[in-house]
Amino acid sequence: MFTYLTNQSPYTDESTREGSIANICDNTSLYGTLRKELAMAKLKSRRGVWYARVLWYNNKLKKEKQVPLRTKSKVTARERLAEVNKVESDIKAGIDFTFPWLGESSSTSVKRFTLNDAVALWLSSRKSGGIRQSTIKRNRYSMKSLMSIIGYKRPLTGVTTIIIDTYKNVCIDKGMTPDGININLRSLKTFLRWCYRRDFISKVPHIDMVSKPKSMPLYIPNRIFADLIRLEWLGDCYKTAFSFYRATGCRASEPFIGELDGNWLLISSDKTKQRTDKELRLNNENLRLCITMRKHLEVFNGTVESWTQNLSKTFLKAMREIDGEDTKYHLHCLRHTFAVRRYLQTKDIYLVKQEMGHASVTTTEVYARFSLRRLEMDFPILVESPNMSEIRKSGHDFSGHMTSISVDTAVTS
Numbered sequence: 001m002f003t004y005l006t007n008q009s010p011y012t013d014e015s016t017r018e019g020s021i022a023n024i025c026d027n028t029s030l031y032g033t034l035r036k037e038l039a040m041a042k043l044k045s046r047r048g049v050w051y052a053r054v055l056w057y058n059n060k061l062k063k064e065k066q067v068p069l070r071t072k073s074k075v076t077a078r079e080r081l082a083e084v085n086k087v088e089s090d091i092k093a094g095i096d097f098t099f100p101w102l103g104e105s106s107s108t109s110v111k112r113f114t115l116n117d118a119v120a121l122w123l124s125s126r127k128s129g130g131i132r133q134s135t136i137k138r139n140r141y142s143m144k145s146l147m148s149i150i151g152y153k154r155p156l157t158g159v160t161t162i163i164i165d166t167y168k169n170v171c172i173d174k175g176m177t178p179d180g181i182n183i184n185l186r187s188l189k190t191f192l193r194w195c196y197r198r199d200f201i202s203k204v205p206h207i208d209m210v211s212k213p214k215s216m217p218l219y220i221p222n223r224i225f226a227d228l229i230r231l232e233w234l235g236d237c238y239k240t241a242f243s244f245y246r247a248t249g250c251r252a253s254e255p256f257i258g259e260l261d262g263n264w265l266l267i268s269s270d271k272t273k274q275r276t277d278k279e280l281r282l283n284n285e286n287l288r289l290c291i292t293m294r295k296h297l298e299v300f301n302g303t304v305e306s307w308t309q310n311l312s313k314t315f316l317k318a319m320r321e322i323d324g325e326d327t328k329y330h331l332h333c334l335r336h337t338f339a340v341r342r343y344l345q346t347k348d349i350y351l352v353k354q355e356m357g358h359a360s361v362t363t364t365e366v367y368a369r370f371s372l373r374r375l376e377m378d379f380p381i382l383v384e385s386p387n388m389s390e391i392r393k394s395g396h397d398f399s400g401h402m403t404s405i406s407v408d409t410a411v412t413s
Contacts, residue, residue, distance in 0.1 A: 114152065116147060116153065168181060182212075222380070267280075315331045
């Protein structure tokens, strides 16, 4: 604790604010001196644990860095505060230090904790924490994209909002899509929150996602899917898979990673995107398709991931032939197609939510927002069904719900 003597009374620093000093000090130069003194490390308690708070001013901008003291004892905290103050000027210069009580060194020493170092620790912790390998792979790719632009050896504390905005601008200039950039930014935000919880950084910088125009899910009309199935060069293994995805709404890997129990496809929570068990009842035709797909995977003699990548690439190749080189159709569009068709059949948004495996019905509701005129053109057989005729006569829009039909109903139109 530091005590400042003025011509009025002793003044104790520990919880002092600048305004209070300004009130008791009439001398401008003295105020400037005290302002600098206040920038020395001070004690701060957060959730019962003490921190050394280093404050200083740079071009009239207030800067701050917090050093964890790893103690709940105020006496011990003061002792460690004195150690922090010995290197206070270097801390302000941007040098990171490790201290004996942090358990990383037996003495106070410079710590070169770079962004690359922190990312390695984070990915390792996620692996031991039970995070799915596909998620970790996505995280690794995202952080590699970031570090390739802002630098692998950048100090972790140097990842600021301005730097993140610069990264976004570079990605936009490179032609990355808003979705791709935002995926990387979400990984970065998760990483920075992890760093904050471990006192590697004093605060999480603000991150704005890249804005994008709202768009409807892209489904595949009947006529285009018919052209796909008629392609002579497209093997039966691909036609079988594409038909199954369109008829069930399954994600690419689900028919291979789930267990078959009679007509039920059961996918455990550790393998689903939402971390909840998924149960999908298949009609006889879809069950046959699923069994055939599994046999094709055995013949392929590769991993589920490599086989689904093969399916995705082949689907894109076929769509380019049918719809042109700049086609926007991709394999996941078959899942969107199922959702739209299923809602047309049942008018039950909650049934569609359950079959799609969505965590919230809000995600599913987008499939009920297509215009009836457009659906009449793309799915004429479904729209001409008795169920849809009643809806048309009543002037019912696609925001309401009707009683569901059996999940076993085949999607053949």
